[in-house]
Amino acid sequence: MxxxxxxxxxxxxxxxxxxxxxxxxxxxxxxxxxxxxxxxxxxxxxxxxxxxxxxxxxxxxxxxxxxxxxxxxxxxxxxxxxxxxxxxxxxxxxxxxHDLGVDPGLIKDGVEAHLQELLADQIELAGAGHTLVRREYMTPIGPVDILAKDAAGGSVAIEIKRRGGIDGVEQLTRYLELMNRDPKLAPVTGVFAAQEIKPQARTLAEDRGIRCLLLDYDAMRGMEDQNTLF
Amino acid sequence: MxxxxxxxxxxxxxxxxxxxxxxxxxxxxxxxxxxxxxxxxxxxxxxxxxxxxxxxxxxxxxxxxxxxxxxxxxxxxxxxxxxxxxxxxxxxxxxxxHDLGVDPGLIKDGVEAHLQELLADQIELAGAGHTLVRREYMTPIGPVDILAKDAAGGSVAIEIKRRGGIDGVEQLTRYLELMNRDPKLAPVTGVFAAQEIKPQARTLAEDRGIRCLLLDYDAMRGMEDQNTLF
DNA sequence: AAGTTCATTTCGAGA
DNA sequence: TCTCGAAGTGAACTT
Structure with a gap:
């Protein structure tokens, strides 16, 4: 340089x-x-x-x-x-x-990771009375973003995407299929949460009984700031 | 700084x-x-x-x-x-x-001006046998980008835009209307030349008997370079 | 002032 | 490799 x-x-x-x-x-x-x-x-x-x-x-x-x-x-x-x-x-x-050497490069904390964190903190957005069980709940085919319980005590698997397409719905469907075989969890309902949900994905999700949840990143971040401040 | x-x-x-x-x-x-x-x-x-x-x-x-x-x-x-x-x-x-002072800022030579220059030099792109009459041919409502003559000796008015939209076609139409009242020029045909011509503009132009000419800026510039080199 | 479109875009992900 | 969409986009132009 x-x-x-x-x-x-x-x-x-x-x-x-x-x-x-x-x-x-x-x-x-x-x-x-x-x-x-x-x-x-x-x-x-x-x-x-x-x-x-x-x-x-x-x-x-x-x-x-x-x-x-x-x-x-x-x-x-x-x-x-x-x-x-x-x-x-x-x-x-x-x-x-100046000899700077090779830069190790920027590490971006993805928005998806942040969304997951925010939704875990504000889990009631998924439905009144919902409580967090854990983030990154492991299944044999991969981690489910969030596992929660609804007001009635039923299991809720939440898949989070920045942009919600068909792929995400398919992914969540696979998780649900697997988790519903586990008697300790079943019945498990699905929530497909994203900042933007494509019409096709929404149709597919609703057809399969998966709830769609539109996330407002800025609002959630603002909420988080308030929680931190007070 | x-x-x-x-x-x-x-x-x-x-x-x-x-x-x-x-x-x-x-x-x-x-x-x-x-x-x-x-x-x-x-x-x-x-x-x-x-x-x-x-x-x-x-x-x-x-x-x-x-x-x-x-x-x-x-x-x-x-x-x-x-x-x-x-x-x-x-x-x-x-x-x-370092004290740099205020920068006078970047001066961009518009692509449209350059396109006009290039097309004037390579006027045959408008049609075989075309010859240049003059650039910026003045009319009472403003200058036509290029006035040329076709192989048969008829007048050709060329309007040049970087992106060709409806507006440009309307503009050329007004010029043509006016120029066709001038017995020394009439009949005048129109050529709408642009790097990119929007479908609506193309339809409108062709409906009015105006020819559309897609300009390849890079190719024209390459041609110019060759003309300069040899 | 608010919205739209362009960029010498750059950048990354997916196919 | 190529295409497509997003960006902490920014900037210019329209309405």
Missing amino acids: RIVVADCSVDYAGRLSAHLPRAKRVLMLKNDGSILVHSDGGSYKPLNWMSPPCSHAQLELDETQTSAGIVEAWQVTHKKTADKLIVSIFEILHDSA | RIVVADCSVDYAGRLSAHLPRAKRVLMLKNDGSILVHSDGGSYKPLNWMSPPCSHAQLELDETQTSAGIVEAWQVTHKKTADKLIVSIFEILHDSA
Whole structure:
């Protein structure tokens, strides 16, 4: 990673043509040859950039450029699309290189996991009087997201998805079939919970006697915040 | 703009929860309080970030943190959504600040203008034997993008859009109506040229006897490059 | 101001 | 490998 702060102008030609007038900017040159041109504002999106794979070359300066005050010119070319980015540098204000190594990468706590956590905490959303038995209840063919008991004491298996499609209903159906063979659990009813339930999935679920539960992630999160605060 | 290269771990809590394990990264702190966490790879999207408006605070370190080797901890909080980003720093490898001033901003050369230029140069795309009369041919209600003549010497008015919708067809229709009143031009036929023509627009155009011409921007640009090279 | 569409989108999952 | 949908999308344009 090389970081250059410079007074520069930038020209891009690719899907569109774009030009950045002369100004001080931060140029981030990554090891894969890619380059980002950042200003002191805006969002995380650079003013201009070149995505990898691409190659970096130093251009020869002609008379016009040197007399205009350009001290260095870079050309970054994309290896597949022939997109081109030219950085004309008038003054380098800072230049440093850093060996960062390979990044271990971002760990995202999936929304599904979070939904499961939230619904476990707010299990009454599945029905008045419902109580939590346990999350990730193991069955021979995999874990059921949530096992609960309804007001009458009957078992309830809940499958949680962010987007509820046919697949999720089939999955829950398999769990229910298996769990209903267990005399300690049976009869087990099913709840298919998701932020969004596709019409086909809803039809299939209801046809099989599985209840559908639409989850409002933001509302559940807001509820959680209140529980934490007080 | 402050640039810090540091051995750090990052935690984000907002719409989702995310964690970046300890590693060397570049932290870009913009003047508006926003922060970008970049690694030496990936695209222009940072591993993690906080968009403005947000505020930056230095956290007090507790025993657990100091014994874990953390020398500094930052908390960046969004001013509206209460999203939170915490950067735990184990070692600062580089730290510099730069006054960049306000950026004049990106100037995008519209694709439509470029398409007009390209089609004017490759006017035979509009039909074999077509010749260019002029670009931006003025009429009392505005300029027609391209005026050409077909192989038989008849006038052809071409309207160019990046995405061809109903609006563009209506616009061209008005031009054609007007131009057909001019005995020096009449009869004038219309060509609706665009990178993408919506079905409704195509139907309307063809119903009015206007030809539709799908433009392949990349191919036209490639052709232009060849013309320039040889 | 609120909604819609586009993006040099980027990114990930599923087929 | 390719296609399709989501994104902590952001940004520009319409209504």
